[in-house]
Amino acid sequence: MDSEIKIVNAIYKDGGDYMIECPHCGEWMIVEGDDTEEIRGEQYVHTDCDDARGWLEVADTARYAGRVAAE
Known part of the structure; x- marks a missing residue:
């Protein structure tokens, strides 16, 4: 893994809960x-x-993409 943000x-x-997918490892x-607005x-x-x-940084323009699909 690299140390890049x-x-x-x-x-x-x-x-x-609000969730994001880690761009380093792909885990939630x-x-x-x-x-x-508090997260962006x-x-x-x-x-x-x-x-x-x-x-990681949540972009100021990050979109709300809905609910996480149940597995």
Whole structure:
């Protein structure tokens, strides 16, 4: 994994939680915020990312992409 801060362009929802897909490892992570406006423009670190820390930033223009599909 590289240490680059990668951009996320989509925000999803699962139940009451907002989620994004980590661009480093592809795993889902919950992000804090009451609505998408609080999440856009913020930086997060995915601590479960391949035993390292994957930094990411939710783009100011990230779209709400709906609910996460049940597996």
